[in-house]
Amino acid sequence: MITIDSNSVNPKLNSAPLFTAIAYTIVGLIALICVLPFIVLVSGAFSSESAILQEGYWFWPRDFSLEAFSYIFRYPADLLNGYKVSIIVTVVGTVLSLFISMMAAYVLSRKDLKHRNALSFFLFFTTLFNGGLAPYYIWISRNLDLTNTYAVLILAPMFNVMYILILRSFIRGSVPEPLLESAKIDGAGDFRIFLKIVLPLTKPALASIGVFTALAYWNDWWTAMMFTNKDHLIPLQYLLYKMLSSINLSAAMSQHVSNLDMPKETFKLAMTVIATGPIVLIFPFVQKYFVSGITIGAVKG
């Protein structure tokens, strides 16, 4: 390695064109694999049913057709209701969850609080140990009687302890203690300090954790499957699951769709496109919050 004449080190060696080519290839390949299924899905949704039945799915639409979409939009009631439920649950749930998580994180971040480690552990312990599915299910559905309510859809997936701990470290890092003290001297109460000082100073973390929480609500189908059986309470993802998993679509869609000649394969795909579309469309705009959320958490959970 060690050469006496420094000029003999080929400067081109460090630009390593072969290596760069390999790096580009690997990155491109991984990215392509990540996006291909989306392309196949959209292509399938815009193909005609007969082309799918004869030739199968492919990477581009075969025999371009809007048949499946026109079928969905003929009776949009279930779909619109699914959107409605998902949006209500996501918006209300995210706001509530974020606000309460933030209050807890603020309390835990205060150095003058006694037993703050014990309180952290009180939250954290729930991720280590739980009663299991059966007691949880019976407790919520029979004892609390929350079956078929918006409350259960919002409450069950409400908190992620890791996020609370991340918010706690963020507050510690970005809200200077003298600021809190001077506010106290000026006569501000704890809640006022929280609203006027802590919340505004932690906006970046709120945005990140908020996006994570919203995504968790939006993608949640499990709660609905466990605790609802009424059509008007079915969120989008669970509606989609029911449609994908049932051979007979009419069993999943409430009443309208019982037509036998409906395009079954493409219908499912079109439904998936419509249910997934919004997430994919807003994704580039919120991605940066995810990235900052991950790296905030990575520093120290």
Next chain:
Amino acid sequence: MFVPIAVYFIIFAYIPMAGIVMAFQSYTVKGGIFGSPWVGLDNFSYFFQSGKAWLVTRNTIIYNLAFLTCYTVFSILAAVVISEIRQKWFKKLSQTLMFLPYFISWVTVSAFVYNFLNYEYGIVNRIFASFHLEAIDIYSTTWYWYLILPFLYVWKWVGYGSVLYLAAIVGIDQEIYEAATIDGATKFQKITKITLPLLKPTMIILLLLGLGRIMRGEFDMFYQLIGNNGLLMDATDIIDTLAFRSLMGTADFGMASSVGFYQSVLTLIIILGANWMVRRYDKDQALF
């Protein structure tokens, strides 16, 4: 200000924990969680004698170890190659595409998988057909799933993982690389001698944290992709899916609660073990 969350966790986490006594009871609707007759260890002996206990434990561990290994390897690989990309737009675009799968639900993923693997219409079999190969019936052959599930796991999480490791790579002091360049190190040498060793602390912490989750399978993933497909059950049944099926499918409360108890205890033991190891490795990173 701590009251709302305390109330929530008492109601939604701590009281159900007390319900763990169900595992030692014969649950009746009338008696409820706290008034059903005691049966001692009957539920457990039933669970262990059903032959399911070993099967689901084995599957849960195998899959989670495979997930953890593949996820770590591919996240690091992706992070290292992304860090070598100079073209800004290419870097941004590819990272965005890699992150895309993280956003969609497992419900949607199951639709994707169906598009690719379906026996009659799936793309994989269409490609096989164009090479005059015989079509494979993936939905009724168990061993494929030992490959497919880790693949999908990596597919969904590689964007997330690569950001984690990329953050660690960006944090590495540039002077080390400059010094290596002056010494005439090649790109490959810089990666194997500088980048990878410096990623080791991050990797070990993430691995140990991942170990803590090893008894909790990805229920969403298994349930959406396999569902109640009896043909695949032996290869894909994990603790979570067994507990779910006993509860919602057959309403076998004894089985469901003993499975849940078993899982919780194993999880607790493994997390305490993993935390002990983290503590030994780096005290600041320990969870408690």
